[in-house]
Amino acid sequence: MNRIRPAAAIATAAAVALLALSGCSSSGSTASSSSSTSASASASASSSSAVTGTVTVFAAASLKQTFTELGKQFEAAHPGVTVRFNFGGSDTLAASIVSGAPADVFAAASTATMATVTKANDTATAPVNFAKNTLEIAVQPGNPKHIDSIAALALPANKVALCAKTVPCGAAAVKALAAAKVSVTPVTYEQDVTSALNKVELGEVDAALVYMTDVKGAMGKVTGVDFPAATQAVTTYPIAPLAHSGNSAAAAAFSSYIVSAPAQQVLAAAGFQAP
Template sequence: MSRSSLSRLSAPRVRRAAAASTAALVLVGLAACSSSSSTTAGSTSSAAASSSASSSASAALNGKVTVFAAASLKKTFTQLGKAFEAAHPGVTVTFNFGGSDTLAASIVSGAPADVFASASLATMKTVVDKGDTAAAPVDFAKNELEIAVQPGNPKKITSLSQLTGSGIKVALCAKSVPCGAAAQKALTAAGVKLTPVTLEQDVTAALTKVELGEVDAALVYRTDVKSAGSKVTGVNFAEAGKAVTTYPIAALKGSSNAAAAQAFAAYVASPEGEQVLAAAGFQAP
């Protein structure tokens, strides 16, 4: 067979081989595109799922949370409540402020509450012993007493012993109230016997007596003096460190909004909560 005949026979084979090679390249390209498209779709799906999960997490807390809190926490907790609502738009926080002993008595009697923040370990223990807490209480702050006097301290009071002076009218919290119990500890440490003109059921009421000019002085918490601003003047005294008040908080058993109650209690004890408390004059627990 001639060389030219061999060439004519080989040409179709070459063309078929080239076509096969081209088809293979096309298939590889399509597979690559398909793989790329599949990866992109998977990433989009994953991102969507992540976004959905994030939205679900932020929307998980909703409804109303009722917090029973010591009167000395009113300004700070009101601020913390607003911040918590901003972080969880579906939640509304409401407060009942008052004497810790009165609040504890209400809780053990069945008053509807989700969280209890006390100015006393003893009053919190009352609630714990009745089995009304959902978890162990957490100490979140401490406080010390100051002598609140009229602006500018016209009576020149500088110590607890001066509160017994002639013509000095003093307001104290009742002994059953945490600020009253702390006051008695401080007076005992100073060796001072004091007869107040009035005994109040919470620290806010005692401070108000000074603000209104009805008494010359009152033993209240340092944070209350700071909150009152120019309405009163605060006087430190040596025995204050011997009557430090510790504040515990706990979500309550039987809460109608357990998840939000636990989240609020945790928020108060969190670094963000501690920052707000410190700015108000509270000490770290």
């Protein structure tokens, strides 16, 4: 009996020790799991916080309304970011970028204009096409001059504004007029599509060749006239983050956002076609 009691005591002590070790092991596993979760959360937060600061976007004038809206949506999704825009003729913007103007993203109204920037090795990644656009004849509300075709733009009685041939809307107009076999002598060449549209809105000209989205965005200030040859001069819009960006993370994020489904819905609602 005296031998049984010590053995039982030893067994009991061993069991207690085993439980203690088990408890330590469980505690260590929980701490390790907690540490891993914490590290994962920290990494996620770090990734999210990486998109901060100001991102400057150089964009074609025809994108002003939609990109202004998309910029606000991007800021809402990334509270630490401010989006600033410089809208204008794509050729002027491209020349500025190549000359060293501080910009983070370029959204052009033609692949040829974007090529000016890519050939200078000023894009961080290959450009991605995100939209297409088609020309339309913008006339004064109600079409008082009864301009019902592209051929009517050639009539001496009609004052017409065209975009300069060096900018995408002007290059598209040249293609459309050639396809329709129509020769037009405009009273003015404008440096971007917004300026050409404004000439119609102000009554300074009777018509202008602009993008369909510009007519829609004018909200009744002009009337649009479709013409068949417009299909021969479709404009493609590419976007790319720039190589010398001062905020590469935000530049990449904004460029990616523009090709995302939510942004594409906004562009479609404005009249842009899918790329």
